[in-house]
Amino acid sequence: MRVKRIAALTLTGILALGLAACGTGNSGAGGNPGAVLNIGAPNGPQPENHNPFLETSAAGSLGYRWMIYEPLGMRNKVRPTDPSKPWLASKWEWADNFTKLTLTVRDNVKFADGRPMTAEDVAFSLGLLKKYPAFNLHAIPFGDITPSGNTVTVTFPRSQYTNQVMILEAAVVPKHIWEKVADPSQELNKNPVGTGPYSLKSFTQQTVTLTARESYWQELPKVKELRYTSYNDNNAQTTALASGASEWAFVFIPNYKAVYTSKNPQHHKLWFPASLGIHGLWFNTEKAPFDNAALRRAINLVINREDIFTQAEAGYFYPKVDNVTGIPTPNGDSFIAPEYKGKSLTPNVTEAKRLVTEAGFRYDGNTLLDPAGKPVKLTMSVPSGWSDYVTTLEIIKDNLSGLGITATVDKTNQDAWTEAVEAGNFDAVMHWTEDGPTPYQSYRYMMDSDLYKPLGTGQTIGNYGRFRNAEATAALRQYANASDEAARATALNTLQRIMIEQQPVAVTGAANLGGMYSTKNWVGWPDDSNSYAPAQPSLRSSLDVVLHLKPAS
Secondary structure: OOOOOOOOOOOOHHOOHHHHHHHOOOOOHHOOOEEEEEEEEEEOOOOOOOOOOOOOOOOHHOOHHHOOOOOOOEOOOOOHHHHHHHEOEEEEEEEOOOOOHHHHHOOHHHOOOOOOOHHHHHHHHHHHHHHHOOOOOOOOOOOOEEEOOOEEEHHHHHOOOEEEEEEEOOOOHHHHHOOOHHHHHOOOOOOOOOOOOOEEEOOOOOOEEEEEOOOOOOOOOOOOOEEEEEEOHHHHHHHHHOOOOEEEEEEOOOOHHHOOOOOOOOEEEEEOEEEEEEEEEEEOOOOOOOOOOOHHHHHHOOOHHHHHHHHHOOOOOOOOEEEEEOOOOOOHHHHOOOHHHOOEEOOOOOHHHHHHHHHHOOOEEEEEEOOOOOOOOEEEEOOOOOOHHHHHHHHHHHHHOOOOEEEEEEEEEEHHHHHHHOOOOOOEEEOOOOOOOOOHHHHHHHHHHHOOOOOOOOOOOOOOOOOOOHHHHHHHHHHHHHHOOOHHHHHHHHHHHHHHOOOOOEEEEEEEOEEEOOOOOOOOEEOEEEOOOOOOOOOOOHHHHHHEEEEEE
């Protein structure tokens, strides 16, 4: 997943305008008497839409939907092997190799309108995911959904081992309200009612304010008011963070020390742990000479990942991935096969040249020629505004010159780039994968033949490089349908080997779960010493973060 990526400008002149006093929720010497937390995002004006099922709604874009609506289970993406924390479901049991799920609905939970939450509400909410594809982002194949007493039983036509945590992340809405909605996929939900500790107080296209309810099934939050501000761009969001007007946000700041942390070293913090999703250079494996695995492996060997991390990603944003399997560490350590643990990639031009010459390539002076005798040239495409990706490709371009490859960075507009990626009209592109609780999701996104579409076919989701390998696809199926951990480990180890041998993607970095926050008014934020949740304010777990916060004084 991408966020807005433009360089943040120097803030000295802007801060002099006195923005530090705007919107902090503080008054006088009392610090923060209103117990307000100011949250920001660089997402621009937001039309009013509080539909919790739509990623594109204001509630989805800014993340406040998770303060109003709650999931069945709360997942901590920072620790992917940890089980989900029981939330609106007090417990759950899987049976028949993850084809049957029995949920026990938590007692004594009420919606904001005072009506109790029941198994009927949970079943109805899951039914909405089944009925409306726009809500079912992971294409979960729901079968029967049956409420009975305080339990809900859900069946599936095949194993849902790889989807189990995503199913538990489903939001619960009140049936007595949503059953009257003609088309939930178009519903603006102007008066949102959920089980969460907050209710909507006011809405403008720039600022959304939530206020704490008087009662809640857990301990009431110490934060009494949440103010979400949608700034026009990264620069405005960075200015607000530096001044203290925004206390929590997720934004790319290439020069963060100069323009953010140095403005208040005691309180301005950032924490960016890695997830298991990855970013990397995707090769078009149906376009010569990049259909040659030896060339793809050679390119992977000359990439300087340390330069990409320190220069393109400012030393924090997308953590470096240098394990040969492409699995991020340390949170992916437990998944890495024994033979690949501790095996890291460093630039090795000599070995790269050996690989290509043994595969039939040759040199004319310093120029690499393919087996047909043509100079190897590579065009790498990227949207012009994605500054970190542009810098990454410029670094790779320089790296490839040492291998004798002439590379070009083609900067285009985002719409044209997206269309080209989906149609397979490229030599190579920087792109990301799906995130998940195991490396399966990333490997599937890169190597699943079932996601393959012929060149020229649009609306492709995953496998943009048109990689086809029967062994990889079989291993993915084995992992998804295995009945025990040993079989899953065998399948995952196979996928790691194929990734190394075939290199459909040269992985450079991990997706992150980070954010910037201020400890001036609130403490209890997640960090390396207490990684109970990610630090992104738009994720489901942002509610868990808010519930952990306490006044700083």
